[in-house]
Amino acid sequence: MKKVLIPTKLDKTAAELLIAKGYNVVQDAETALADLIAANSDAEVLIVRSEKITPAEIDALPNLKLVVRAGAGFNTIDTKYARKKHVDVMNTPGANSNGVAEEVVAMMLAASRHVVAGDISTRAGLWEKKKFMGTEVTGKTVGILGLGHIGQLLVKRLAGFEVKVLGFDPMLNAERAKELGVELTTIDRIFAESDYISLHIPENDETRGMINARLFEMMKPGAMLINCARAGIINEADLRAVKATKKLIYCNDVYPKDEAGEKSIADVADLMLPHIGANTHEANFVAAKRSAEQTIAYFEQGITTWVVNKELPDGLDPQYQKLAYALTLVAHKYLAGQQPARIETSFYGKLAQFAKYMTAPIEAAICTASCEDLPAPAAAEKILESRGVKLINRDVDDSKQYGESMTIDLVAGGDELKQVSVRGTITESNMMISRINNFDKLYLEPTGVVLFVEYADEPGVIGKIASMLGEKNINIIDLRAPQCLKSGNSLAVFKTNVAVPELLIERIQSVVNAKLAFQIEFGN
Numbered sequence: 149m150k151k152v153l154i155p156t157k158l159d160k161t162a163a164e165l166l167i168a169k170g171y172n173v174v175q176d177a178e179t180a181l182a183d184l185i186a187a188n189s190d191a192e193v194l195i196v197r198s199e200k201i202t203p204a205e206i207d208a209l210p211n212l213k214l215v216v217r218a219g220a221g222f223n224t225i226d227t228k229y230a231r232k233k234h235v236d237v238m239n240t241p242g243a244n245s246n247g248v249a250e251e252v253v254a255m256m257l258a259a260s261r262h263v264v265a266g267d268i269s270t271r272a273g274l275w276e277k278k279k280f281m282g283t284e285v286t287g288k289t290v291g292i293l294g295l296g297h298i299g300q301l302l303v304k305r306l307a308g309f310e311v312k313v314l315g316f317d318p319m320l321n322a323e324r325a326k327e328l329g330v331e332l333t334t335i336d337r338i339f340a341e342s343d344y345i346s347l348h349i350p351e352n353d354e355t356r357g358m359i360n361a362r363l364f365e366m367m368k369p370g371a372m373l374i375n376c377a378r379a380g381i382i383n384e385a386d387l388r389a390v391k392a393t394k395k396l397i398y399c400n401d402v403y404p405k406d407e408a409g410e411k412s413i414a415d416v417a418d419l420m421l422p423h424i425g426a427n428t429h430e431a432n433f434v435a436a437k438r439s440a441e442q443t444i445a446y447f448e449q450g451i452t453t454w455v456v457n458k459e460l461p462d463g464l465d466p467q468y469q470k471l472a473y474a475l476t477l478v479a480h481k482y483l484a485g486q487q488p489a490r491i492e493t494s495f496y497g498k499l500a501q502f503a504k505y506m507t508a509p510i511e512a513a514i515c516t517a518s519c520e521d522l523p524a525p526a527a528a529e530k531i532l533e534s535r536g537v538k539l540i541n542r543d544v545d546d547s548k549q550y551g552e553s554m555t556i557d558l559v560a561g562g563d564e565l566k567q568v569s570v571r572g573t574i575t576e577s578n579m580m581i582s583r584i585n586n587f588d589k590l591y592l593e594p595t596g597v598v599l600f601v602e603y604a605d606e607p608g609v610i611g612k613i614a615s616m617l618g619e620k621n622i623n624i625i626d627l628r629a630p631q632c633l634k635s636g637n638s639l640a641v642f643k644t645n646v647a648v649p650e651l652l653i654e655r656i657q658s659v660v661n662a663k664l665a666f667q668i669e670f671g672n
Contacts, residue, residue, distance in 0.1 A: 150447065153191035153209075155184050156199055158218055159429070159436035166440050169448075185209060195439050198406055198423075201225040206233055216443055218435035219244050219426060220297075227457040227521055238442055238454045241527050242297050243435040244426030248376055249301035251425040252346050255374050255399040256285055259419045283370075285309045291342030293335065294349040294377065295320045295328070296515075297534065302346060303328050314338045317535065318480065319514045321489040322561055324536025332487065339366040344374065351378035352518045353669070361386035364396065372397040376425050379404050379413075388416050401425055453526040464502045469519070471579045472506040472554060474594035474670060475570040476513035478584060479558040481600070481666045482568040486560035488514065490538045494555040496546060503541050507532075510539075510556065553582070587630040587639040594670045596625070597644050599653070603662040605631055605638040613640060613656055622646055637663065 152166055154175040163173040174188050181199055185191075185208045194201065194209065195216045203226055206212060215225055217239040227237045258264060261282040269276045286309045292299050295317035303313055307329070315330040316338055325332045338345060345367075349355050359373075360383040367373070371394075375382055379402045387398060399419040403411055406423050414420065426435070445451040452458065460466055480488070491510060495503050508522035511531050523531065532539050553573035560566045571583040572594075581592045592598070603609055610629060617624060626643035648667050657665035 150193060151188065151191045152193040152195060152443065153184065153188050154195045155179070155181050156195070156197040156218075157432075158195065158197060158439070159432040161433055162195060162218070162436035162440040165437065166443065169444050171443075181205065182208075193443055195443070196225070197435075198224055201230075203229045206230055206235060214238065214443065214446060216240070216439045218439040222456055223521065231457045231459060234459075236446070236452065236455045237457045238446070239456055239523075239527075240435050240438040240442065240454070241523070241530075243438055244431045245297035246301050247428040247431035248298045248425035249305050250428075251401065251421070252302055252374055252376055253305050255376075255401070255419055255421070256344055256346075256372065259372060259397050259399050260285060264419065285311065285344070287311065288343035289314060289341055291315070291338030291345040292330070293317075293338065293345070293347050295325075295330065295535070296348065296531065298376075299346075299348040300328060300534065302348070303330055311344075314342060317487070319487060319511075319532075319535040319537060321487045321536045323489065325487075327536075335363070336366060339363045341368075342371060343368065344372045346374045347377040347381060349377055349381060350515070350517050351380040353671075356380045357383045359383060359387075361390060364390040364394070367394060367396055370395050370397070372399065374399045376401045378402055382413075384413055384416070391416050452524075454524050456521065456524050456527075458524065460505060461502065463498060464505060465574060467574050467577070467579060468499060468502070468552075468554070469505065469509045469522070471572050471574060471594075472556065473509035473513045473519040474579060475554065475556045475572050475581065476510045476558070477668055477670075478581065478594070478600075479556055479568040479570045480514050481668060482570075482584070482664070483558055483560050483566060484664055484666075486566060487535075488537055488558040489561035490540065490559040491532070492540045492542055492557040492559065494542045494544045496544050496548070496550040496554065497552040499552050499554055500544060506554070507539065514558075584639065586632040586634055590628055590630050590639075590641065592628050592641055592643075594668075595672055597647050597667065597669050599642040599644060599648050599656075599665070599667045601640045601642075601656060601660065601662050601665045602637055603640070603660050605636055609638070609660045610640050612660055613642065616652065616656055616659065617642065617644065617648065620649070620652060622648060 149172045151172045157177040163175050166173050176184055185205055190211055191209055192211050193214045195218055197218050201215055206229060212235050215237045220239055220241040222239045225237055230237050262280040266280045289312045290306060291314045293316050295315050313330045314333050316335050359381055364386055397418050398416055400413055400417045401421045401423055442454055504525045507525045508528040509519055511528040512519055512522055555571040557567055557569040569585055572581045578593055581590055581594055583590060623645040624642050625645055628641040631638045653665050653667055
């Protein structure tokens with residue numbers, strides 16, 4: 149009889165389903181996690197909500213085979229250490245989405261109509277009706293950053309308010325957006341035109357601190373910003389500096405740590421909740437039910453669909469997942485903000501049998517997520533599908549002798565069809581981008597900071613760019629400059645010692661009349 153330990157306030161349906169199947173279930177949300185684990189060290193399954201599962205907890209459970217996160221985010225679980233200890237980690241994506249979407253609507257209404265302050269005042273015996281003049285949501289413009297499960301449900305929940313919805317999602321295509329009733333646009337326009345802005349984007353190196361002074365200054369006086377995503381995407385100091393002068397309203401439900409104590413955002417938040425977006429009976433029930441069902445399917449049928457830390461199969465070098473991520477990152481940047489309607493892939497040689505393991509890094513690159521904690525392949529496929537993106541894995545002709553290489557094409561729809569094709573491989577244990585569109589023999593290692601500039605071929609352009617970089621004391625570590633005879637364009641690719649400021653990239657594009665100019669920080 150397998151023992152399942154549930155050290156959290158999870159709906160009782162999980163325990164009931166597991167017990168009915170013969171599992172020994174211990175559910176205790178009151179005892180300290182360390183003490184509970186010590187008393188149940190023979191547990192083989194751990195089902196958690198937001199509890200931190202570190203190497204210490206994993207080591208204290210020598211029989212542990214499976215950790216299930218009853219919810220989507222699994223950043224509180226050390227998935228890499230779990231893999232090292234041959235422990236599978238699952239999540240239940242989508243189980244909490246509606247709860248968070250409804251929480252956003254609740255915060256919009258509560259802050260717009262002074263519900264909390266009005267309640268406190270009236271209970272105190274006061275009658276401050278004039279003080280609590282509110283605003284209506286109906287007919288306003290709502291901007292949503294991130295149109296995944298939660299963002300799309302928020303659009304549906306707002307439908308009755310007859311709002312205009314502006315959306316930004318680097319992955320949602322125009323057709324799917326039209327179905328939802330969302331006008332896809334830029335982040336800048338969302339901040340400039342919206343009366344309400346709701347954030348539903350991940351926190352990673354690219355998004356951390358991205359909601360900053362520049363965007364706050366664009367907001368309408370009295371506009372409302374709601375953050376039920378991640379604390380780190382907001383630059384608190386910038387919000388603090390501009391909030392009073394623009395009379396912005398800020399609602400917050402996320403913090404660096406989910407724990408008691410003073411919160412740094414308290415002085416600028418008009419409404420604060422203790423990260424309760426997923427804290428509904430319905431979300432708890434769905435997450436509990438799915439946790440139990442996935443556990444049973446895992447042991448009885450060997451179904452590992454939702455395992456997020458799968459050990460790669462024999463014969464697949466993990467570098468190839470990083471390569472797929474890097475190639476997609478470049479292709480997506482080349483689209484210059486257009487959302488892909490279709491992804492077409494080609495995997496040559498022995499890579500063909502591992503195609504499904506490339507779906508997650510491809511999806512992560514388009515969603516501006518990290519390549520470190522990838523979703524399960526099936527979950528990545530569902531994410532692509534929810535954004536209206538079609539994934540096609542093409543049959544390949546190995547007689548071309550491309551070896552173990554891959555080609556990733558992104559195709560954007562809309563008024564003008566645009567396709568970007570990038571090919572790469574692993575050589576001498578290093579990733580290499582060999583081709584971007586018709587710029588062949590590029591031979592670029594996607595590491596560090598890389599500046600891409602495509603321009604109409606003419607003498608002296610590379611010198612001009614190098615000079616502008618030198619003026620800012622930016623050192624060029626490597627340079628690649630392939631030409632495309634068919635288009636008459638050249639591609640200058642500079643690897644630099646530090647990041648190039650956005651204003652300088654804009655200046656470079658203007659001075660050399662470049663077709664496009666962008667930078668990617670690949671990391672090491």
